[in-house]
Amino acid sequence: MSILRKSIFQLFRKPANPMDPIAVFHSEHYQRHNQKRLEHLASLNLEVAGKSVLEVGAGIGDHTGFFLERGCQVLSTEARQENLKVLRRRHPDVRTLQLNLDYPPFPFDGQYDIVYCYGMLYHLSNPEAALAFMARCARHLLLLETRVSFGEGELVNLCVEDARIPSHSLLGQGCRPTRPWVFKQLKALFPFVYMPLTQPCHEEFPLDWNAMPTETPSRSVFVAARQQIAHPLLVEAIPMRQHRMRP
Secondary structure (H helix, E strand, C coil): CCHHHHHHHHHHCCCCCCCCHHHHHCCHHHHHHHHHHHHHHHHCCCCCCCCEEEECCCCCCCCHHHHHCCCCEEEEEECCHHHHHHHHHHCCCCEEEECCCCCCCCCCCCCEEEEEEECCHHHCCCHHHHHHHHHHHEEEEEEEEEEEECCCCCCCCEEECCCCCCCCCCCCEEECCEHHHHHHHHHCCCCEEEEECEECCCCCCCCECCCCCCCCCEEEEEEEECCCCCCCCEECCCCCECEECCC
16 A cells, blocks of 8 residues: 555544543533633623524534524534544534534635634644634634744644544644744634633633643633724733633
């Protein structure tokens, strides 16, 4: 088998012995992580209620209910078929679509008031193309949360992930971009890009970006918008110090 054919085969073959999606997404760690992220999103008091939402990387739908509770019309998308099966069982009235953001479709039918991408970007090997796709779909807002690397450089930092894990990269390759890289990419796609002065009440969201990085994963939240947002907790810059959201 040629090197090219072998690489293509490895790229598209299904991972051996994939793990149970419910066991992964409903672990105590994952559930606590979801809770803290959604609490923080709610604390920002953004105009979400009644909007149309494109949710990318929905997993098994643990964040979908946040928008359903607010009267939103949601299209939930996910790359893994095994995750989609669980999502559809949990939210039978929600429109769903299998969508791999490493190969985003173009053209894509439809725009949405909000594109929601929490915990997905860093599982991609081509995050720049994914952000461009999400920007094309976002009529007003892109809500983005991702794992990032410390540093002032604009780096993507590609890495290997275990494709057997339902919450990891489908293709086995992800990235850990720096905040400046994400911010610059968003700024090229939206007229307004913000970061919150607050962080979720979770150890994976650092407060002091001048400190030495630890082995704990580091995460950040970004808000990209078509119109300017006057908000006391959002700044059009990359804050080096943040603080915990108020309970």
